[in-house]
Amino acid sequence: MDFCGLCNGTSFENRACPICLGVLVDQGKIYDYYDDYSPYMDIDLNKLADGDPQSSHKPECTHLFVCEVCGTQQELKVVYTK
16 A cells, blocks of 8 residues: 555655755645645545646645745645555
C-alpha cells in the first residue's frame, strides 16, 4: 500500500524558500485547510475537490509549506512511498 511519508511521520522534507532561502516547514496536508471537517475526511474524497481532475489518480499528497523567515507559503506535491 502506498502512503504519504510526511503524513505518517516516516520521512522529512527539507526544502529551501525560493524567496529568501530560509527553511520551508511542513504544515500538513493542504486538504486539512479546506474547512473545519476536512481533516477528518478521506484523503481520496478531498482530492476530488482540489481543482485537479487527475489528482485522485496520482500517488501524491499536496502539503502546505511555510518559510520560517519570510512567511512565504507554498503548496508542494509529495510522492507516496511504498
